Amino acid sequence: MSNTPDDLRYASTHEWARLDDDGIVVGISDYAQDALGDVVYVELPEVGQEVQAGEEIAVVESVKAASDIYAPVGGVVEAVNEALDDGPETVNQDPYGNGWFFRIAPNDESQLEELLNAEAYAEQCAAEQE
Amino acid sequence: MSDSHRKTALHDACLAAGAKMAPFAGWSLPLHFGSQIAEHRAVRAAAGLFDVSHMAVFDVDGPGALPLLRRVLAGDAARLTNEGQALYTLMLNESAGIIDDLLAYRHGDGYRLVANAANRQAVGGWLKDQRRSAVTVTERDLAMLALQGPKALALFEDVHGAGADRLKPFHAMALGDWMVARTGYTGEAGLEIILPNADAPGLWSCLIAAGAAPAGLGARDTLRLEAGLKLHGQDMGADTTPLEAGLQWTVHRQPEERPFIGREALAAQAAEGAGNRIFGLLLQGRGVLRGGQRVFTAAGEGVITSGIFSPTLGYSIAFARLPSNAAGAMEVLIRGKRQQARLVRPPFVRGGRPAFQELN
Numbered sequence: 001m002s003n004t005p006d007d008l009r010y011a012s013t014h015e016w017a018r019l020d021d022d023g024i025v026v027g028i029s030d031y032a033q034d035a036l037g038d039v040v041y042v043e044l045p046e047v048g049q050e051v052q053a054g055e056e057i058a059v060v061e062s063v064k065a066a067s068d069i070y071a072p073v074g075g076v077v078e079a080v081n082e083a084l085d086d087g088p089e090t091v092n093q094d095p096y097g098n099g100w101f102f103r104i105a106p107n108d109e110s111q112l113e114e115l116l117n118a119e120a121y122a123e124q125c126a127a128e129q130e
Numbered sequence: 131m132s133d134s135h136r137k138t139a140l141h142d143a144c145l146a147a148g149a150k151m152a153p154f155a156g157w158s159l160p161l162h163f164g165s166q167i168a169e170h171r172a173v174r175a176a177a178g179l180f181d182v183s184h185m186a187v188f189d190v191d192g193p194g195a196l197p198l199l200r201r202v203l204a205g206d207a208a209r210l211t212n213e214g215q216a217l218y219t220l221m222l223n224e225s226a227g228i229i230d231d232l233l234a235y236r237h238g239d240g241y242r243l244v245a246n247a248a249n250r251q252a253v254g255g256w257l258k259d260q261r262r263s264a265v266t267v268t269e270r271d272l273a274m275l276a277l278q279g280p281k282a283l284a285l286f287e288d289v290h291g292a293g294a295d296r297l298k299p300f301h302a303m304a305l306g307d308w309m310v311a312r313t314g315y316t317g318e319a320g321l322e323i324i325l326p327n328a329d330a331p332g333l334w335s336c337l338i339a340a341g342a343a344p345a346g347l348g349a350r351d352t353l354r355l356e357a358g359l360k361l362h363g364q365d366m367g368a369d370t371t372p373l374e375a376g377l378q379w380t381v382h383r384q385p386e387e388r389p390f391i392g393r394e395a396l397a398a399q400a401a402e403g404a405g406n407r408i409f410g411l412l413l414q415g416r417g418v419l420r421g422g423q424r425v426f427t428a429a430g431e432g433v434i435t436s437g438i439f440s441p442t443l444g445y446s447i448a449f450a451r452l453p454s455n456a457a458g459a460m461e462v463l464i465r466g467k468r469q470q471a472r473l474v475r476p477p478f479v480r481g482g483r484p485a486f487q488e489l490n
Binding site for chain 1 (some may be wrong): 162166167348352416417418420
């Protein structure tokens, strides 16, 4: 059973989002990293890029497949996790911590409320596994 | 996982070792045991253990066995003069298309063939269609383990003390009713052990306890591709000839009077030249080459037949079917973007180090 922390919001496309003092931090869920297998590259967005909620803005390549990563909320990309260039395996090892992808300064924080809570996301994962 | 998939004798042992199972050729098999890349590295550095019980095993016996095999295999089974000797060979159709690539062993008074699981019906059916009198073809229900890596032989010897570490490559020995063969699909030294299903869990546990790392199909695929070994169904198929697959070295043209199936079609193609063939490619930029991606060369377009991220090299490598005269710069279309790739001669990795030769 994969780990879905209660304090995060989740997109149905398997990104997580966390509001902190500097904006909304985004990564991929434990369920997603497990399904992908070993991550070998992450292609991150540009800092300063304006993004819409639901827009494809990053790519994660694993041993198994390439997957698009969508912006869970709209805004401006303020930071990207450059450490993933040399250590893509961090996404597998610490998906909710050092394996974060990017941080967005949101246009509207309330968009976070439109994402799934942990319980609803865990239910979706359980359904996908069947 | 659907119950319609066949389970090997090692199914429970694999689950207990943390396997993530995946369907493959009608079987439920371990894809990985946590990290495919860690398993790959364990095989390059020490020893890994694979459940390959899905492979199809046929015993071909009787006075008609050798005449049958000399006709249905492109390699000459008459060269298997010693007990346990093995031959990597191809089964061809009349158009010289590859029905399967397989290992043929001298086994007792007859022969044993080990074929790809996905081609069980094709190989079994072809053997039965082509047989004449005085030959029996028996499909065996046996387990198969592959113990692979630079420490594999010593590890097996520590556990069994049978002298298997003195086996020469492409030779097998009997160990009771087990067959222990110095063969594999990783480019490393190693053994493949074919044994009764009932014995398999015991051997698995002993080898894991002795230090072999359980490894799955994911690592098997990256190991074989680094080693320059092709996969039937991807890099070759019933519409590919040995020339196109770069496997003409396995075809025995001598003696000339041996009329194996596909011989004439192959000779005709050799005379006029194959239009395309399999090349090695590498991509040193970011991204991963994968099967199905289009390749653009000055000589025309081609396609990636299998591609991986190489854990040993740290970048992506692939086999691609390209026009035979392909040379120079080429580009691969990866997720809508064209990226530069280089043509190389496989193997990509030998002895844990880069081994490819640059072409152009």
